[in-house]
Amino acid sequence: MRILVINGSPKGERSNTYRLTQAFIAGITEQLGKDAVEVLTVETSKADIRPCLGCFTCWRSEEGSCCLHDDMASVIESRVWADVTIWSFPLYYFSVPGPLKNLIDRQLPMALPFMEERTDGMGNGSHPSRYDMAGKRTVVISTCGFFTSEGNYDGVHSLFDHLCGRGNYEEILCGQGELFRVPELHERTDAYLQRVQHAGSEFAQGGISHETAEGLKELLFPRQTFEAMADASWGISRETGEAEDEAISFTRQMAALYNPASFDGTQRVLEMNYTDRGVSCCIVLGADGATVVTDGSVSPTTSIHTPYTVWQEIAQGKVSGVDALAQHRYSVTGDFDLMMHWDEFFGGGDDDLPGQTATKGSTAAKPPVMLAMLIPWVAFWTAMSISPTMGPMITIIACAVTTLAFSRHERTVYDTLSLAVILGLVAASLAGAPLATLLLVSFIAFGLMWLVSALWFTPLSAYYVKGSYGGDKALRNVIYIQTNRIICLVWGITYLVSAVAAFVAPAATPVISELLPLPAAIFTVVFQRWYPAHVARG
Ligand SMILES: Cc1cc2nc3c(=O)[nH]c(=O)nc-3n(C[C@H](O)[C@H](O)[C@H](O)COP(=O)(O)O)c2cc1C
Known part of the structure; x- marks a missing residue:
């Protein structure tokens, strides 16, 4: 299978979306074997692809040659070469990023100039293809910054419906895209990427199943949790607009992961005392959610005394919290019950990792008695x-x-x-x-x-x-x-x-x-x- 990836993120290989694309290709490779898969990647951030001049030179030339001599000719060659084109891009203003739109516009030489009837209900009028593109498949993979992709992709759908024919492509559209770069949340994002890999392997066998596609629509985190984390991540107080200590922003993001369902009637106040920064703040864990208090107006029931660097390492999964505690890299005073049930309190408000609904209620054994x-x-x-x-x-x-x-x-x-x-x-x-x-x-x-x-x-x-x-x-x-x-x-x-x-x-x-x-x-x-x-x- 010859695959052309068009990576339309300005971040290139550091793109959130590209992580999903790589997982998808890993799934195809897993299914077909390494030798049966060839991948070519075009990075719009690196390629020299100038905007279309609208001169129609390509349509006047027999071979469809463009007057601009840049990388686009080789992109068209690759489009014709590939069995599958994967369009991988972030959602920008409910559409594709500018450089990718340039690339799409510059595909004009792939069409012949003549007018043709459009029969699939996607508008009126089309142009015949200059090349035989029959049997070629298209995949659209995109992440966006809002909590869900739902309702934000009508512009993209309209574009690809016109380009490929209505629904004539597979798609993976994922909200909360910025979470893919947060090491602290890798457990959830890895679970999602695994689902994407599975989708890739199904695609190689014929197509992504309905069950997998539905699993991929599940939110990484509940809306409230995600939005609280996202708001806290900028390091700027929402109330005052002023920059705040990194450790406080970090604590706010941690607090966003609090699961109110774990509230058992006892009000707990968790103090994070960052010993290396001289910063201390409290997370009040209540029935409706968690609030971060920075003015010392509440008394903690549990205090964690830790260097900020150590707590970051723990949050990123570089060291286990328990091992660090056993090594006395941080200490805890007050009620220890909170620590013993940490995952219940800070599990992100949802026990199920994304894409696992299908396995819910399955035959998994109950704990031993x-x-x-x-x-x-x-x-x-x-x-x-x-x-x-x-x-x-x-x-x-x-x-x-x-x-x-x-x-x-x-x-x-x-x-x-x-x-x-x-x-x-x-x-x-x-x-x-x-x-x-x-x-x-x-x-x-x-x-x-x-x-x-x-x-x-x-x-x-x-x-x-x-x-x-x-x-x-x-x-x-x-x-x-x-x-x-x-x-x-x-x-x-x-x-x-x-x-x-x-x-x-x-x-x-x-x-x-x-x-x-x-x-x-x-x-x-x-x-x-x-x-x-x-x-x-x-
Ligand atoms: C200029 C710009 C415009 C954006 N527009 C939207 C948007 O309309 N809707 C949305 O949900 N996210 C929007 N985002 C967020 C990105 O889609 C999101 O951060 C995405 O995960 C980035 O993916 P990447 O790392 O692959 O580039 C925008 C981001 C930027 C920088």
Whole structure:
């Protein structure tokens, strides 16, 4: 496939739109293979293409030669050469940028001068093509600065409908175009670019599907969030028109990402104390949105003390916020709960990344539940103690029912391990092993599972509570993992002590096994709140 890209952005390769175009071509290449795709690019910012003089010299010459001797002749050659022309440009005043309009005008030699009927309803009158352009395909890719492309492209549609025939081209039109150059927002823009790449691969197979096209119309961010971010990005106060500290503009953009749906009735005030700039401002997180207060009139509930440079690195994804915290590159005082649920507060007001509506409500597994791991153990201990004869059968049924009941939940290695150990113990029981030995082995195995997970692997509890801390992301959070490691260590020791007690003083087993978990449970509740905040205070 021979592709001609006409990049009509004055920014050349730094163009927002060109990022989409590159993703689209990556999709075509992915589908057809590198050797089957040839790409030629014309940059209107670099090419020497002068405005049409309107002299009609080209129409008077047999070969359609223009009197201007610049790069346009080679552009026309490339147009004829290409199977696909991709028009890649920003929206300028509801139309195409000037230099691109020059290029379009200078295509006059591609037409013959004679008058022809227009039969496709796109106006009256046309000119026959000088070249055989049958079967050639056109793609229009454009970004614009408003929150949506909807309603802003009628001028462009009219132009390309006339040039190519009504709707006789594929298009990707994207609002919020300036966000593609913001590293802090790459998660969302990358997701969009992935969709564009997918569109490219569909295009190579025949055409962009309706589903993909609809996905590409989704907004990168909700309107309110985007507009607040855009307004804050200029570094000029909307109220006074005066320039403000870069760190304050940055904080305003951060505040724009606040998701009011996360408001739980508690008014939180987040102070950003930029220690290297001597600037501090507060973000008041309320039911209707976030407000940035710079005059010190509010008291913070959570304060982040950070060099501006460090917070920028975090926002740009160069370093993880948790790693930086663990390395004491910044500190947090006050209520730490906000930090533990950061993604819920500052997730941009919409959990879905663009273009993912189609996969919503799909078969994605629910987070793991601890009951799936616990029930086989509890069933074994209870059933075997009540009836050593019926116990194995009851345990097997309990294991089967548990597996079925939680089949929609993600299974952890500890769910599987628990099931394997319990079924092994049941098998041993059926083979005649004494009950006391089996119970002792089961207590030791249970305790060891917690202990070993705490010392060498991802701690067991981390899997089961990750749903409340941002899902799999939590497993990369060193403070979260460290907290769970210590909790699992305490529970591992508790269960092993219970096992030893059961061996040494069997009569006291019920009391010990009931009482020992109590301090462990209290420790868990207190420690999981205290420890992360303690680390954060530095
Ligand atoms: C002179 C000028 C005119 C613009 N006109 C519009 C417009 O009419 N509508 C709009 O939504 N955005 C408009 N924009 C914003 C650009 O379309 C937007 O920033 C785009 O993402 C830039 O893309 P690029 O990086 O590929 O050049 C305009 C920008 C400039 C500089």
